[in-house]
Amino acid sequence: MxxxxxxxxxxxxxxxxxxxxxxxxxxxxxxxxxxxIEKHHHARNLGIFISNFGCSSFNYLFQSRLTLHNNTSPPPFIKQLVGSADEIGFTQVINGLFCMYTPAGRTGVLTLCNCYTSETRNIPLPRFSRWTRKIQFYFGFDLWGNYKLLSLGFLSDHVIYQEVLTLGGMNKLYDDIIPTCSWMNMFRPDFIPDSDVMCKPSFCINGILYWLIQFKDMNNRKILAFNLLRGRFYYISLPAQMVVAAAKMVNFKGRLTVGCLEADDSGSSCKSNILNLWGLNKRHRWNKHSINLPEELVRCNRNMWCSFGNLPTGEILLTNPKANDNDDSSFIPIYSYHHSTRKFQRFVVGKFTPCMLEKSCVQISCVELNSSCHSSSLEALLLKQPISALLSFEEEEMSLEEEEMTLEEEKMTRGIKYFRTPKIIKSLFS
Incomplete structure (x- = not known):
């Protein structure tokens, strides 16, 4: 047959x-x-979630589905009905999970949500919530794949309260489920993050939360990082060669990357379609990679380019929400980029609503939408390894001796106390 x-x-x-x-x-x-099949699988089973960051009366959580073709009516962004409070703050959606905070009453309500089944569970607030209502929450996962929630409290122009909650996961040493435990204080008196972090959504890559921090000087920007496993903040300087004011963070090849359009001698990028990306390697050095963007992404409002996350296989998703502002198109083009073949795959999604474009601090996630996800409980999702944690590093191969020498060198030059040996690093991803 x-x-x-x-x-x-x-x-x-x-x-x-x-x-x-x-x-x-x-x-x-x-x-x-x-x-x-891979191409059609991505189009059929992937969706985009967009939400506001921080508590706002203009709260929203929108979802749409990717498609391969320019239909007369591409999949629109549909507003998800989550909560009934006047003000709601959302974290980024990771693997179908997100948290929302409602500053109602004397303290507020913190909820863990399943975006597939609408299942929710209230989780305890950090201790400092009793005496300060200026709180932000950042969702991520550590190198073991355990989901964690960082809470920051703001007082007198400084972030002075820092606590982390482990939401769940698997203890790989004993194959036990890690239960939700209490908040752990991560306060370090010798390091107080700049208050700008309270206005920025976080970006989680391989167990580290990142923020692109703006200081008073417009040309003075740095990356603030928080290691969810070690509970430590530190700063990372941007590449010296890039236009700092135009920098944007993306996840490229499974590592922290910053990018901007190539500028001419006058510092303008108004005619360029070359996107320069600098990825941070294991030696804490920036490696440059240039991409020739499709004309469709830079023909209009070229500086509005951004990333919509990554496909489950690691390819970065690049788009421009205002690429079609000069015509009557009902879609936004999204291109996946495969760094090995340097080829693009084009998708489309419905246009943003006006309220989505008005908000400057938005969070965008690419999420699987296959049938198995829609029957997954909160517990099942908490035990599922985040897609981002499975992205492989495709750096140059280094011998064990070279890695050990690199780590020793960084210990001496950077004064960083805690380093994981190469053998342990490999075991984390095995």
Whole structure:
């Protein structure tokens, strides 16, 4: 009995991509079929979540689905009904999970949410919430894949309260479920982050939260980092070669990356379609990678380019929410970029609503939308490894001796006390 190729593709589309990749080596035909499935799989099973950061009366959480074609009516952004309070602050959506804070009553309510099933669970507030209402929450995961929530309290122009809550995950040493525990105080009197962090959404890559901090001098910007495993803040200087005022953070090849459009001799990028990206490698040095952006992303409002996150296979998603402002198009183009082949794959999604563009501090996430996700409970999602934690590093190969020498050098030059040995680093991702 011979099954039609279309039926085979439809059946295989229901399987996880991870299970299909092992079949690519069967034959050239299988490799071609699975490559085609990969493209359709992303379009069918991926969605975009956009939310406001921090408590606001203009609170929103929008969802849309990626598609491959310019339909007359591409998938619109639909507002999700979450909570009924006048003010709600959202964290970034990671793996279908997010937290929201409602400053109601004397203290407020903090809730863990499942964006697939609308299941919610109240979680305890940090201790300092009793005497300060200026609180922000940042959602992420550590190197073990455990979800964590960082809370910062603001008082007298400084962030002076810092606590971390472990929401769940797996203890890989004993195969036990990590229960929700109490908040841990991470206060360090020798390091007080700048207050600008309270106005910025965080960006989580491989167990570290990042913020692009703006100081009083417009040309003085740095990256603030918080290691969720060690509970430590530190600053990272931007690359000396880039236009600091135009810098944006992205996740490229599974590591922290900053990017800006290439500028001419006068410092203007009004005619450039070259996006320069600097990725931070294991040696804490910036490596440059240049991308020729599709004309569609830079033909209008070129400096509005941004990232919509990453595909489950690691490719970065690049877009421009105002790319089609000069015409009547009903869609926004989104391009995935594969750094090894340097090829783009084009998707589209419905245009943003006006309120989404008015807010400067928005959080954008790419989330899986397959059928198995829609039946996942909060507990199941907490045990699922975050997609971002599975992205592989594709840096240059270094020998064990070179890594050890690099770590010793950084200990001496940077004064950083805590370093994980290369063997442990490899075991974290095994």
């Amino acid at each position: 011979r099954i039609a190729e279309g039926s085979v593709i439809e059946i295989l589309l229901r399987l996880p991509l991870k299970s299909l990749y092992v079949c690519k080596c069967v034959s050239k035909r299988w490799c071609s079929i699975i490559s085609d």
